[in-house]
Amino acid sequence: MSLRYALLGLLADEPASGYDLTRKFERALQRYAWHAQHSQIYPELGKLAADGLVEVIAEGARGRRTYAITEQGRTELRSWMLNPPDVFVVRHEFVLRLFLLSTLDPEDARAVLRPVAQESARELATLRESLDRAEATAPPGTELALGRLVAEYGLRSFQTMHDWALWALDRIDQVEAAKAARPAG
Amino acid sequence: MSLRYALLGLLADEPASGYDLTRKFERALQRYAWHAQHSQIYPELGKLAADGLVEVIAEGARGRRTYAITEQGRTELRSWMLNPPDVFVVRHEFVLRLFLLSTLDPEDARAVLRPVAQESARELATLRESLDRAEATAPPGTELALGRLVAEYGLRSFQTMHDWALWALDRIDQVEAAKAARPAG
DNA sequence: AAATGACATGTCTGATTCAACATGTCAAGG
DNA sequence: CCTTGACATGTTGAATCAGACATGTCATTT
Numbered sequence: 037m038s039l040r041y042a043l044l045g046l047l048a049d050e051p052a053s054g055y056d057l058t059r060k061f062e063r064a065l066q067r068y069a070w071h072a073q074h075s076q077i078y079p080e081l082g083k084l085a086a087d088g089l090v091e092v093i094a095e096g097a098r099g100r101r102t103y104a105i106t107e108q109g110r111t112e113l114r115s116w117m118l119n120p121p122d123v124f125v126v127r128h129e130f131v132l133r134l135f136l137l138s139t140l141d142p143e144d145a146r147a148v149l150r151p152v153a154q155e156s157a158r159e160l161a162t163l164r165e166s167l168d169r170a171e172a173t174a175p176p177g178t179e180l181a182l183g184r185l186v187a188e189y190g191l192r193s194f195q196t197m198h199d200w201a202l203w204a205l206d207r208i209d210q211v212e213a214a215k216a217a218r219p220a221g
Numbered sequence: 222m223s224l225r226y227a228l229l230g231l232l233a234d235e236p237a238s239g240y241d242l243t244r245k246f247e248r249a250l251q252r253y254a255w256h257a258q259h260s261q262i263y264p265e266l267g268k269l270a271a272d273g274l275v276e277v278i279a280e281g282a283r284g285r286r287t288y289a290i291t292e293q294g295r296t297e298l299r300s301w302m303l304n305p306p307d308v309f310v311v312r313h314e315f316v317l318r319l320f321l322l323s324t325l326d327p328e329d330a331r332a333v334l335r336p337v338a339q340e341s342a343r344e345l346a347t348l349r350e351s352l353d354r355a356e357a358t359a360p361p362g363t364e365l366a367l368g369r370l371v372a373e374y375g376l377r378s379f380q381t382m383h384d385w386a387l388w389a390l391d392r393i394d395q396v397e398a399a400k401a402a403r404p405a406g
Numbered sequence: 407a408a409a410t411g412a413c414a415t416g417t418c419t420g421a422t423t424c425a426a427c428a429t430g431t432c433a434a435g436g
Numbered sequence: 437c438c439t440t441g442a443c444a445t446g447t448t449g450a451a452t453c454a455g456a457c458a459t460g461t462c463a464t465t466t
Contacts, residue, residue, distance in 0.1 A: 038312070038317055039422085039423090041317070042317055042320075042321070045321035045324050048321075048324040053444075054445065054446090055443070055444050055445075066311070067311060068316055069311065069313055070312055071310050072423085073424065074444090074445080075423085075424070075426090075447080078445060078447095097431075097432075097443090097444090098432065098445085099431080099445060113321070114329065117318060117321060117329065121314070124314040124315045125312060125313075126252060126253060126254065126255070126313050127255055127310060127311070127313075128253070128255070128310075129223050129306070130309045131253055131374075132223055132227055132250070133305065134254070134371050135249070135250060135253070135254050135371050136233075136302060137371065138234070138368040139230050139233040139298060139299075140299065144303060145370075148305075184392075185319075185323075185389045186319050186320050186323070188389070189385050192384070193378070196378060196380075200373065203373070204374075207370065224452085224453095238414080238415090239416090240413070240414050256453095258454065258455080259416085260417080260418095260453080260456090261452080261454080263415065263417090264416085264417090282461075283415085283461045284414060284415060284461080285415085
């Protein structure tokens with residue numbers, strides 16, 4: 037069901053084609069919130085249209101079809117946003133690997149953690165840059181879009197991950213050092 | 222594929238039955254890393270056994286079958302841990318809802334964020350408590366298990382979420398106040 | 407002796423999802 | 437004119453997954 041709401045959410049912002057939506061998934065949702073391929077997006081758009089939640093508002097070059105959300109679609113989306121399910125579906129390969137870290141020896145654990153520290157730093161820098169750029173563009177005093185809130189969440193999450201990875205690496209070193217100093221244990 | 226490694230990872234720690242594994246999923250993995258039901262776990266255990274990555278080491282009361290990881294299973298798990306895929310699959314209904322926050326008006330956004338702030342605080346308290354309990358049990362100077370690292374990651378993640386939700390609520394208030402003070406805008 | 411509830415393992419149907427296959431358009435460069 | 441690459445939309449078959457159904461055990465309480 038979530039894919040359907042992800043699409044409605046993206047279309048609530050502005051009309052878009054299947055291709056546009058696929059790119060939006062790749063740029064924004066894919067890495068943080070919801071993964072989907074175009075082979076899933078096109079059929080779902082069809083179902084959404086059949087259910088009257090979106091409609092085709094233009095057909096352009098190369099068979100391009102632009103979809104817009106309908107009033108009914110907006111109502112449906114809002115109702116989903118305000119009435120969350122009890123239990124959220126979470127599937128996060130990255131975090132799963134963190135959980136399974138305890139199956140490795142210290143050397144292997146370090147080998148897993150080092151790239152985590154590096155990549156989170158890189159991701160963080162990218163996010164920060166695009167946020168700064170957006171803030172520089174908006175005139176001061178301008179009402180901030182709610183989208184800014186999510187960007188901040190992403191920023192903080194990656195900062196947390198980065199700090200944690202460094203802390204974890206340090207921790208492993210400490211434990212090893214303590215063990216070396218007390219070989220009897 | 223991830224379910225298979227999640228199961229191998231849990232079995233790497235200690236042998237367990239399908240029922241045990243289902244409960245472990247519910248307690249630990251389900252909310253943070255990987256969601257799976259028993260109707261998926263039982264068949265996957267069968268496949269794992271057929272592939273020689275786990276084996277039945279005991280059959281107990283009520284048809285209970287205890288599985289243990291094999292050497293081959295450990296090798297397979299380690300190789301997956303050390304050779305991560307390029308792109309991680311992420312499906313996170315909760316974060317998806319955050320992304321779609323921008324489709325709501327400020328009043329609705331607040332209604333979504335308030336429970337987030339509350340629940341993250343509750344989750345945080347629970348985690349902190351169980352961590353403190355674990356630390357009190359372990360004699361001082363004891364080598365800390367790598368599992369401690371993940372607990373810390375969970376703790377930090379919920380702290381980040383909580384802080385962010387409060388920040389976001391505050392931000393929305395500020396923007397509204399600014400708008401009220403400047404009704405012409 | 408019966409009822410209840412936690413324990414325990416499975417199957418089945420339909421929905422979701424993935425990877426691969428398939429087709430074609432249009433613009434720019436050689 | 438031909439090639440390349442970005443644009444654009446789909447289908448198909450296999451695998452994965454969810455929710456409901458199904459079955460039975462064992463310990464405790466009534």
